Amino acid sequence: MAVEIIMPKMGMGMEEGTVVEWLKKKGDPVKKGESVVSISSDKIEKELEAPEEGILIEITAGIDDVVAIGQPLGYIGAPGEEVGERPDGSKDETKQREAAIESAPETEEEATVPAHSEERRLRVSPAARRLAKIINVDLSTITGTGPLGRITKADVAAAEARKAQPKEAEEPQISNMSISVPAAHPSATSKKVSGMRKVISDRMFASLSQTAQLTLQATVDATELIIFQKKAREAYPINDEVRLTITDFIAKAVINALLEHKRMNSLYEGDTITTFDEVHLGIAVALDEGLVVPVIQHADKKSLSAISREIRSASKKARSSELSRLKLSGSTFTITSLGTYGIGFFTPVLNPPEVGILGVGTISEQPVYIDGELKRRSLLPLSLTFDHRAVDGAPAAAFLATVKANLEAPFKLVL
Template sequence: MAVEVLMPKMGMAMKEGTVSHWNKQVGDLVSKGEVIASISSEKIEADLEAPADGVLLKIAVSEWEGVPPGTVIGYIGHPSEQIVEETAATATLEAAAPEAREELPAASTAMAPMAATPASSKEVKISPVARKLAEAAGLPLESLIGTGPAGRITKEDVEKAIADRETKQTVAPEDDQRAAVAGKETVEQLPVSGMRKVIASRMMASLRESAQLTITARADVTDLIAWQQKMNEVTQKEHDTKLTLTDLIAKATVLALQKHKQVNSAYLDERIHRYGHVHLGIAVALEQGLVVPVVRHAESVSLPDLSRRIKALAAQAREGTLGMEEMQGSTFSITNLGAYGIEFFTPVLNPPEAGILGVGAVQDTPVFVGEEVRRRSLLPLSLTFDHRVLDGAPAAEFLHTLRKYLEEPYRMLL
């Protein structure tokens, strides 16, 4: 009997999973434990392993199609094996009289042409991906012809309709040269699903539902960088970890948040929730999008432990092994674009947090120190905060305290 390949449930809050990519096609040999597809859900990307040895007999869910967890997305079995899909129609047929079952071929023949007729405007059978493509292209659903099972409109049906429409468009003679150039242009339409869909909705909701303002400052981290190098001689030997500039910024941020708790807050249900603990979110950039794993109770861990936790969570994020519980509950976040040479930027709040710190690239700059011009290392800082929770002055005071810790790093030990 064919083995069902199910959409896994990745996290308690998962409501829908998407097949990002099928690594195998129908007829390909697969081994138990071999990766056969990539699955995405909200902010989690994961590999799906084959549950058994055999051949991929059928792909039941197309790429970029979203389905609830537990849905059968494919079947694995022997090459000659028949797939038995239990449906209400099948159960009814089995219970019918032999005479009724003998009439099935004629009924099936009569129904076959219906798969090639335009869909009804009242009840359109169409896959979620096909619906999105059709709506984006402005195609009326009732004008589409479905070639899928029972007349279901597939992604391929919509793509064909778009191509046919473009072919029928006429070009005026004076636009021949322009058309020749346009004919060389290609546009790739990518469905918004999985991680990208969640990021898009959360960021739009963040901008729509909060009063965001960004202030900036530069911190002189010349002494901090020198201090980091000296500290690493000890931390590598005694704590088996190497401190990064991000680790030190995170520690300074936690200390500053403890002194300015109004920044470590959230606006929820017409109330300001001010937190005594610091669950620090550290943004990690992945190929599929941005994730923000959370270091819980960052205020209670030492600098070496904070460094280890940040590195461990970043590694899990890149390996795709983060759970939803490890990306929820942050009270303040840090996002760092310094590796890309960016200086100041405007980070968007990670709801429902009241603050997020953007870190830019360190710039070596000539600075007046008394009457002398010296080379100093300046770090750009961008603080976005929710103006519903705090005003510009307390936000500036937080940034001032943070700069103090970064410019006089010995304060972190006091």
């Protein structure tokens, strides 16, 4: 009897996943444990392994299809076997019943919705319905691109983007003028946006369109921090888990500042602002295919060395395709860095529903006047983006000033 390849649940908030790429074709033989299809969720991308050995007899979800968790993507069976067929050649009644009710709404999310003068059945993912409600998009005007015409979150985001575009002005009457259309360049390549890139695209668009983002900047004199860090590394035995990097000190400085300025340690969801007493810190990690944000849970309860250990472990797991073992949700504030690329100040984009994200630039040596004397100092640029709906400019500036003060007196971070 054919075995289903099921869309798995890869996170607490996951309701559906997207097919990124089939690694096997219909009719190909597969071994148990062999990767057959690549999928992605809001957070991660991973390859699914064959649950049994056999032939990939059917593919029911194509590339870029959005599939609810628990639903089949394809089937593995014996050569010549059909989906739903029992070993004795009879049909599986369960499969027949599922096929018979496939067109009916599975949940109240897919109930019949009136569309202008006629009624049509809308199949809407819960995530798409929530987004449509937030940005005030009429679902009845959207054509779904998911399985059976299901409206996905990406469809809603695309509809909002079209709505935001200015209407074309009437074509002017211009004589003796021709309009040239550039031909496709022979060296150019086109690729449909999918997988992790598609998820990041949708999330960044939603972040900028649904929040009131403002960025403040500050320069930290990191001269004493660098000296302190070097001494700490000399005193602390260096190993693969703890190296006490500048990022570790920045993380600790942010955690301490969040405990003092709790308004920055909040989530803005719907019409509710939830402020946390504990800090769950997100650390952005860049991958070849995109960006992920592992979360250090209860970071406020951990020492500098423990934070260093978790940051290093999370980075290694993220870059070695162990994303499924990482906690990628539940953060209350995020740190992102472009320092290794020589970037100074920049504008980080919020990771909703968080109300704050700190961007870290590269440290540079610059001359600074101190008490009338020109001295060489190490300067660290910081960029704080915050949601002005939840936090005003003065509290955000006070938080950034505390982070700066913490880093300029690094001994406080180990007390």
